[in-house]
Amino acid sequence: MDVWEWQPSTTSPTYFKNICRIRDEIVGKAGSIPLLLARLETFSSMGKITVGRVYDWIRAPTGGPPWGRRIWDHSMTPKHSFILWLAALDRLQTLENVANFQVVEKTCVMCGAGNEDREHLFFRCSISRDVWDRIRIWLGISQRPTTLRAALKWLVKDVKGKSYRSKTRRCALASVVYHIWEARNKRRFDMTETTVAALTRRIQTHVYSAMFMQHPELTTNSGGRFIMDHIDAN
Numbered sequence: 742m743d744v745w746e747w748q749p750s751t752t753s754p755t756y757f758k759n760i761c762r763i764r765d766e767i768v769g770k771a772g773s774i775p776l777l778l779a780r781l782e783t784f785s786s787m788g789k790i791t792v793g794r795v796y797d798w799i800r801a802p803t804g805g806p807p808w809g810r811r812i813w814d815h816s817m818t819p820k821h822s823f824i825l826w827l828a829a830l831d832r833l834q835t836l837e838n839v840a841n842f843q844v845v846e847k848t849c850v851m852c853g854a855g856n857e858d859r860e861h862l863f864f865r866c867s868i869s870r871d872v873w874d875r876i877r878i879w880l881g882i883s884q885r886p887t888t889l890r891a892a893l894k895w896l897v898k899d900v901k902g903k904s905y906r907s908k909t910r911r912c913a914l915a916s917v918v919y920h921i922w923e924a925r926n927k928r929r930f931d932m933t934e935t936t937v938a939a940l941t942r943r944i945q946t947h948v949y950s951a952m953f954m955q956h957p958e959l960t961t962n963s964g965g966r967f968i969m970d971h972i973d974a975n
């Protein structure tokens with residue numbers, strides 16, 4: 742695994758965990774791993790990094806949108822954060838975006854109704870709505886997000902903090918977006934259809950195992966077991 746993505750286990754030495762925490766904070770400040778690498782490049786000359794310039798940059802107040810840091814939260818899986826981050830910037834190659842530079846049929850491949858832009862694909866598509874509803878009921882979320890903007894606001898305002906409940910919800914948001922994108926790609930490029938039930942189960946299983954990796958003790962107690970016991974059957 743890449744040094745930028747490696748996650749410590751609960752038994753890793755404290756100094757390793759601290760290094761990873763600082764690494765993730767710096768990645769969060771830059772916005773993403775590629776952006777951080779590009780940023781570090783500007784702090785080097787002749788192949789050497791000027792530590793003072795890096796330090797000044799790290800200490801400076803963080804700019805950018807409020808969700809910038811939240812998307813790189815520890816509770817989310819890095820590859821899920823990455824897809825959520827691309828969606829937030831509207832940089833995913835949705836058919837609506839592809840249509841900006843080539844002639845393409847824009848109809849959503851998941852439902853066959855509506856043009857595929859990020860709002861449709863992740864929140865308004867009938868398949869996504871069904872998946873969201875199942876995840877919403879599973880985790881006891883009062884409303885499903887209807888736009889990406891609403892989802893990011895929810896991430897920043899409603900599910901912040903260190904509680905198990907908030908972490909599970911943050912993990913779920915990134916996981917839903919990632920798995921919908923994956924199912925859409927399988928449908929578009931491999932002609933493989935994923936049912937709502939299978940997609941939901943994949944997300945639930947991922948969220949459960951990600952939370953188990955982070956908090957095995959909480960995930961096996963009554964609150965955590967609830968999420969395992971209520972994973973949808975296929």
Ligand SMILES: [Zn+2]
Pocket residue numbers: 849850851852853854855861862865866867868
């Ligand atoms: Zn659709």
